[in-house]
Amino acid sequence: xxxxxxxxxxxxxxxxxxxxxxxxxxxxxxxxxxxxxxxxxxxxxxxxxxxxxxxxxxxxxxxxxxxxxxxxxxxxxxxxxxxxxxxxxxxxxxxxxxxxxxxxxxxxxxxxxxxxxxxxxxxxxxxxxxxxxxxxxxxxxxxxxxxxxxxxxxxxxxxxxxxxxxxxxxxxxxxxxxxxxxxxxxxxxxxxxxxxxxxxxxxxxxxxxxxxxxxxxxxxxxxxxxxxxxxxxxxxxxxxxxxx
Amino acid sequence: xxxxxxxxxxxxxxxxxxxxxxxxxxxxxxxxxxxxxxxxxxxxxxxxxxxxxxxxxxxxxxxxxxxxxxxxxxxxxxxxxxxxxxxxxxxxxxxxxxxxxxxxxxxxxxxxxxxxxxxxxxxxxxxxxxxxxxxxxxxxxxxxxxxxxxxxxxxxxxxxxxxxxxxxxxxxxxxxxxxxxxxxxxxxxxxxxxxxxxxxxxxxxxxxxxxxxxxxxxxxxxxxxxxxxxxxxxxxxxxxxxxxxxxxxxxxxxxxxxxxxxxxxxxxxxxxxxxxxxxxxxxxxxxxxxxxxxxxxxxxxxxxxxxxxxxxxxxxxxxxxxxxxxxxxxxxx
Numbered sequence: 001x002x003x004x005x006x007x008x009x010x011x012x013x014x015x016x017x018x019x020x021x022x023x024x025x026x027x028x029x030x031x032x033x034x035x036x037x038x039x040x041x042x043x044x045x046x047x048x049x050x051x052x053x054x055x056x057x058x059x060x061x062x063x064x065x066x067x068x069x070x071x072x073x074x075x076x077x078x079x080x081x082x083x084x085x086x087x088x089x090x091x092x093x094x095x096x097x098x099x100x101x102x103x104x105x106x107x108x109x110x111x112x113x114x115x116x117x118x119x120x121x122x123x124x125x126x127x128x129x130x131x132x133x134x135x136x137x138x139x140x141x142x143x144x145x146x147x148x149x150x151x152x153x154x155x156x157x158x159x160x161x162x163x164x165x166x167x168x169x170x171x172x173x174x175x176x177x178x179x180x181x182x183x184x185x186x187x188x189x190x191x192x193x194x195x196x197x198x199x200x201x202x203x204x205x206x207x208x209x210x211x212x213x214x215x216x217x218x219x220x221x222x223x224x225x226x227x228x229x230x231x232x233x234x235x236x237x238x239x240x241x242x243x244x
Numbered sequence: 245x246x247x248x249x250x251x252x253x254x255x256x257x258x259x260x261x262x263x264x265x266x267x268x269x270x271x272x273x274x275x276x277x278x279x280x281x282x283x284x285x286x287x288x289x290x291x292x293x294x295x296x297x298x299x300x301x302x303x304x305x306x307x308x309x310x311x312x313x314x315x316x317x318x319x320x321x322x323x324x325x326x327x328x329x330x331x332x333x334x335x336x337x338x339x340x341x342x343x344x345x346x347x348x349x350x351x352x353x354x355x356x357x358x359x360x361x362x363x364x365x366x367x368x369x370x371x372x373x374x375x376x377x378x379x380x381x382x383x384x385x386x387x388x389x390x391x392x393x394x395x396x397x398x399x400x401x402x403x404x405x406x407x408x409x410x411x412x413x414x415x416x417x418x419x420x421x422x423x424x425x426x427x428x429x430x431x432x433x434x435x436x437x438x439x440x441x442x443x444x445x446x447x448x449x450x451x452x453x454x455x456x457x458x459x460x461x462x463x464x465x466x467x468x469x470x471x472x473x474x475x476x477x478x479x480x481x482x483x484x485x486x487x488x489x490x491x492x493x494x495x496x497x498x499x500x501x502x503x504x505x506x507x508x509x510x511x512x513x514x515x516x517x518x519x520x521x522x523x524x525x526x527x528x529x530x531x532x533x534x535x536x537x538x539x540x541x542x543x544x545x546x547x548x549x550x551x552x553x554x555x556x557x558x559x560x561x562x563x564x565x566x567x568x569x570x571x572x573x574x575x576x577x
Contacts, residue, residue: 071434076437101422152436153436
């Protein structure tokens with residue numbers, strides 16, 4: 001059975017079709033990456049899955065249940081965690097407290113939440129900044145904090161929006177290797193990435209390519225990057241023939 | 245830091261219980277009652293405006309409802325203390341209705357909406373002479389057998405202690421974390437499953453209950469109230485200013501703010517006569533400009549600078565494992 005099922009979903013903002021009849025499946029324990037140029041609709045798709053927006057047509061099912069008309073906090077409650085492309089830390093709280101907030105979804109006890117948060121911070125190798133306020137952190141740390149907060153909610157599916165954008169490649173690879181271990185925790189991943197292909201090729205089981213809101217290719221990473229329509233989406237038709 | 249704040253406040257409030265044993269004039273005790281009354285109101289406001297970051301400028305609504313609740317319920321023959329409880333209940337119900345509507349808005353629009361509701365209540369109270377007595381006013385029963393100002397003073401100290409203990413408990417609970425998360429970034433709070441609408445409403449209900457109780461105490465001390473006395477904008481802004489001056493979102497900020505502001509107001513009134521409001525205004529402007537985090541907030545963040553700084557400014561990469569190293573080499577090629 002599939003964990004997440006997106007069926008013929010469309011979303012339009014005024015005259016712009018941000019998502020146009022997109023369908024795909026995510027199996028439990030799978031790492032799926034949605035790639036596409038800037039403005040392809042990756043973030044909109046994430047916002048639809050987490051009910052920040054609601055689709056104009058089509059439906060989204062999670063564990064067989066229709067989640068098309070949930071609330072954002074309802075999506076978190078049923079086990080969909082997410083990170084934000086533009087990091088949204090709770091600046092005046094410490095890193096640990098930020099992560100505890102995620103853990104509070106599954107427990108009301110502060111000491112249990114702290115224990116869970118410490119565990120997640122250890123996994124992401126962030127113990128050394130646990131007691132510092134989030135406002136002083138650099139971007140790589142804040143990106144990790146986004147992941148830590150989402151992981152602390154003990155999700156079944158985690159949506160990582162541009163999680164390595166703006167990072168040095170060495171940092172991105174280190175993080176990708178950690179993310180590769182998420183299926184061990186029983187967590188499926190959907191990542192959204194514009195162009196850091198080293199990360200995608202390294203950890204994705206499956207890649208979905210979006211362009212102007214349309215799903216143009218789907219398959220194993222090595223396979224997908226050689227397809228003409230994908231190259232055209234990234235480089236334009238002029239370079240398609242050279243690249244092939 | 246939180247423990248120190250709680251300890252300082254506990255000692256201060258305990259000592260405050262013995263103040264009436266000193267030979268003080270009724271006038272002085274009345275001023276001190278006002279100090280603690282506004283400390284309690286500020287602490288109540290702090291749950292919504294401080295921790296949850298929702299700038300309410302309409303807390304006079306709950307204050308006035310509590311005051312009029314006591315007056316009107318006892319007018320129809322209900323005993324004074326039962327009327328206080330009914331008044332508090334009414335304040336909570338009005339908070340539920342006001343919150344349900346106004347929390348749909350964010351930022352300044354929320355603040356404007358709360359002002360509007362409080363003003364509507366004031367105008368209703370002014371224009372329903374058959375019920376509220378309108379501008380002529382209505383009599384309020386005395387809550388304590390002896391018309392002693394000491395009893396009011398003690399009840400003020402107790403209300404402050406209660407509000408402070410409740411704040412301390414909330415601050416360390418999951419509910420408190422939820423409120424702070426909503427203040428810092430509501431979208432983040434939603435993304436980890438926080439029901440922001442419900443948390444904000446709960447904070448407002450608790451806040452309104454304490455504020456209504458404060459309103460009833462205040463009304464009973466004056467024995468007679470008119471709408472412009474218990475429902476004006478002045479009360480709303482004074483509550484908010486007390487909390488912000490002391491430090492919104494800090495545990496004892498509103499208590500400190502009330503002590504400073506109410507004492508300063510009284511001293512200036514005696515020294516500068518008519519010019520006291522000018523001085524008062526300048527004081528507030530100076531604090532807002534130079535201590536935007538309030539008195540306690542500023543002290544806390546200054547003290548935090550002295551704490552030992554960690555070795556690494558941000559998550560320094562740990563030692564690379566053999567696997568990582570080989571992957572990196574492969575990519576560099």
